[in-house]
């Protein structure tokens with residue numbers, strides 16, 4: 115009531131992002147010392163590869179959350195993108211890649227148009243497209259009975275399975291996108307508009323920021339990136355798996371927020387998001403190292419770990 | 433009269449959910465003139481401006497624009513989380529040869545530009561970390577730098593200190609010399625008469641007068657605004673404060689050595705029941721911080737606050753329980769809950785007192801709310817209207833009502849009449865007077881010297897976060913206060929303005 119929360123948050127969020135980085139370093143060091151296998155090149159490569167798909171999705175989510183919105187449809191779009199890529203691969207590399215991007219991009223575009231033009235809550239709109247995309251996916255795969263395979267010798271599989279020094283192509287795709295994303299966010303007018311929209315929407319309108327256009331763009335971006343992540347996954351798995359991506363939107367939101375992006379909008383970084391992905395993947399990796407854990411308990415442990423990380427960030431802030 | 437309008441408006445009407453904000457308004461802004469737009473709170477000034485700039489679409493009427501318009505809206509309309517320089521150049525960022533934003537140059541340009549406005553803050557820090565007045569100056573710099581034919585300023589000085597006001601008026605003059613037309617909205621008569629050529633008076637959304645300002649006596653202007661006869665207005669003075677108060681001898685509030693680095697260092701002050709103590713000082717002298725420290729909203733490095741001789745724990749809740757209430761300076765971020773109704777906003781702080789076992793009496797609420805709406809002349813369609821829909825000045829009245837109805841023992845008022853129209857200002861001052869008479873202890877912060885001199889029984893003068901002097905009785909004159917505040921800076925506030933602006 116009497117304090118100004120926005121300002122204090124602005125200062126502490128920077129610290130929080132560093133907090134996430136510190137937590138990540140701590141986690142890596144402890145895991146390395148505890149599980150010798152953790153530090154092996156193979157494991158690290160695998161870790162990076164697993165993280166790369168989530169990074170691609172979370173970049174879009176970062177933009178959306180900075181505008182003060184949320185995109186719940188990315189998990190479904192990820193799965194849909196994979197199936198579309200697998201189906202499209204029979205018509206060649208280009209079809210396999212563009213089909214998921216276009217379809218998921220259009221669904222994102224519709225999300226954005228509905229949110230920007232009708233003022234409906236992002237939560238509701240993207241929840242509807244979560245259901246819509248999942249439904250569409252089941253319809254085109256006969257309720258999931260029909261799994262499209264990608265011929266192992268096709269160029270598209272190479273995109274998912276090819277490596278440089280043992281590091282999979284998706285890692286490079288994610289890295290390039292992260293750098294691009296950071297550049298767009300901080301060094302272009304569109305990026306400035308994203309911050310302004312989420313920071314103070316009413317003011318942004320008065321300042322002449324194209325708020326509606328900005329919102330349409332971020333949801334389109336988010337949808338397209340989710341489709342791309344799905345396509346990369348399909349290429350890696352050599353098939354369009356229908357059951358993946360359930361709840362993935364929550365992972366994406368979690369990593370963005372752990373990375374220091376304000377859930378209320380107006381502030382955030384891509385680097386923070388990448389660090390957030392790193393944290394969540396290291397935690398999952400460690401659980402796998404333990405190996406004996408019942409899969410149900412894996413989420414429990416993962417949840418507890420995340421909680422610890424968040425509490426750690428709080429303490430580090432002081 | 434030569435006519436070469438840059439903006440012309442004919443027969444504009446605008447209604448919000450059945451409430452008429454503008455009715456058949458004609459208005460013309462001539463090239464190169466400074467045009468005052470005045471009227472009571474809720475008269476439709478901001479609405480007219482938003483129609484001019486295209487933010488609102490009028491229900492009827494025609495608008496002709498012959499140039500580029502740049503506007504400072506009434507609400508400080510920047511983005512608090514973004515950096516100062518990002519705010520300044522939002523929409524026209526300097527680019528490098530790859531078409532990317534050149535951040536180094538943006539910061540350098542911003543620092544350079546703001547130095548001309550007397551702001552030396554770090555331009556890469558979030559805008560929200562600046563004081564309200566500084567934010568307003570950033571908004572001004574932004575609007576002026578935009579290379580416009582028309583600059584519209586909606587109450588640009590309402591959150592500025594006297595010194596900053598001079599800077600702003602200096603800027604207005606420079607724009608004028610460059611042939612830029614200006615629409616200037618303010619409730620401060622002095623400013624209007626100093627800089628404006630023409631005036632348009634709005635009353636209840638209707639243009640009741642347009643013409644040259646100089647020939648219009650002040651009192652007639654007020655009479656046009658309020659719709660009351662000149663005689664009726666002459667009865668009241670410039671401020672509505674009464675004579676000195678009868679204060680008890682024992683202080684009800686004592687602040688000892690309040691220290692919060694780096695803003696205040698060792699401020700002590702006391703207020704007796706029935707006494708109005710004024711806090712005087714320049715921007716950044718620590719007035720707001722002192723008030724915040726007293727109510728427990730500012731972390732302290734040292735010092736104690738005593739109410740009726742008993743120390744109070746340093747947090748807002750304990751302070752409020754001990755009988756301290758505070759009207760904050762930055763109403764926008766520190767108080768108004770836009771989506772609640774006027775009634776809910778007013779009774780919010782008084783709810784604990786109005787309820788028994790967690791149940792509040794609605795009829796008591798309504799009674800209190802009606803009283804304040806009437807006394808403060810808050811312009812609402814009903815007490816259930818959302819506060820967000822009120823005009824800027826009326827939102828402030830709502831906040832004032834909120835703290836007054838908590839019936840505190842000690843009331844801290846930070847700029848209570850800022851942005852409030854002439855009629856209601858007198859009403860607020862009379863109310864403060866009446867409350868003091870009833871035994872309330874009041875701490876009054878105001879950048880209007882007359883308000884302090886007339887309203888306060890005693891003045892505590894702050895400089896650089898510590899007490900520079902206390903003035904009482906005969907010492908309560910302009911000269912004494914100015915001398916105590918900071919002699920050299922205030923020298924030019926009486927004579928012609930802008931003189932120190934040129935020396936930058």
Ligand SMILES: Nc1ncnc2c1ncn2[C@@H]1O[C@H](COP(=O)(O)OP(=O)(O)OP(=O)(O)O)[C@@H](O)[C@H]1O
Nearest residue numbers: 448453473474475476477478479821822823824825
């Ligand atoms: N968005 C809105 N919804 C409903 N009513 C509105 C809205 N905006 C303005 N109004 C109403 O229109 C009238 C004129 O408001 P406006 O803000 O133009 O007044 P103003 O002259 O600028 O007053 P002030 O001096 O207090 O700033 C007021 O009665 C106000 O309640």
Ligand SMILES: [Mg+2]
Nearest residue numbers: 478506823824
């Ligand atoms: Mg207004």
